[in-house]
Amino acid sequence: MKLTVLGCWAPYPRVSGACSGYLVQDMGQNLLIDAGNGVLSKMLQHINIEDLDAVVLSHLHPDHMMDIYCLRHAIESANREGRMNRIVPLFMPTGPAEDFNRIMGFTKAFQVQIIDEMPEPRETILAGLKITFVPGKHNLPVYSLAVKGTRRLVFSGDTAYNEDLIKLTTGADLLLCEASGLDKDADYLKDNHLTARQAGQTAAAANAKRLMITHFYPEYVLSELQRQAEEGFGQTTELAREGATIEI
Ligand SMILES: [Zn+2]
Ligand SMILES: [Zn+2]
Known part of the structure; x- marks a missing residue:
């Protein structure tokens, strides 16, 4: 299983960077997790649009x-020009009506599966990859997810500390976890996000084999986030680095 970090910034990118986006390649599948601003351009450095299997x-x-919004056009153009003759499965929760309804209208690009409407346990199989969704704690409906193929990857999404994420992460080969701040920010973040230390504590409680932190505010010193995550985890912690591909 290969993981490529396409974007790691939130809620806006550093110079030449992108917000949340990750390419998972395993079992012959190319899965895009999140499509924050700047992610499509970064993804196209690694795969062609017609090789994208699901989002x-x-x-x-x-x-x-x-x-x-622009990925939709890339898929529609590829279909119109004959480079592609299918639409792409898109898994997403409900959200603000304006965005949700607009995306639901992109029927020439996406076949939408609304995660909230999937029966529990919320699982789907994509040609050998099993994806499991668990609700997180955030100010919008959000899902953490596990991708199981040759390895097991868990992505936190945006979420406050919660037991369901620990359960989902149990035994994971890699937890890719948001780390939106330092200890000093704990009070400000507590209902919506994890601090770096809490990301570490989540990985430790779940016995994850590896931890990579992400979802960095551009003004932070990343080595400080890394240090607090390592203190929480009790082990070496990796920083998401744009463009880097790792073998899980
Ligand atoms: Zn975010
Ligand atoms: Zn968010």
Whole structure:
């Protein structure tokens, strides 16, 4: 299983960067998780649009979904020009009506599966990849997800600390986890996001084999986030780095 970080910033990118976006390649599938602003351009450095098999949006905040608006055009153009003759499965929760209804209208690009409407346990199979969704704690409907193929990857989405994420992460080969702040921000973040230390504590409680933190506010010093995550995890912690591909 290969994971490529396409974007790691929130809620706006650093210079030349992109917001939330990750390409997972395993079992012959190319799965895009999140499509924050800037992510489509970064994805096209790794795969062609016609090789994209499925998309998951963890939630409908702009830093996780803005590029779905241009991805839609890329898929429609590929179909019109004969490079592609299918639409792409898109898994997403409900969200603000304006964005949700607009995306639901992109029927020439996406076959939408609304995660909230999937029966529990919310699972789907994509040609050998099993994806499991668990609700997170955020100010919009959001889902954490596990992708199981040759390895098991868990992505937190945006969420406050919660037991369901720990359960989902149990035994994961890699937890890709948001780390939206330092200890000093804990009070400000507590209902919507994880601090770096809490990301570490989540990985430790779940016995995850590896932890990579992401969802960085551009003004932070990343080595400070990394240090607090490592203190929480009790082990070495990786920083998401745009353009980097790792083998899980
Ligand atoms: Zn976010
Ligand atoms: Zn969010």
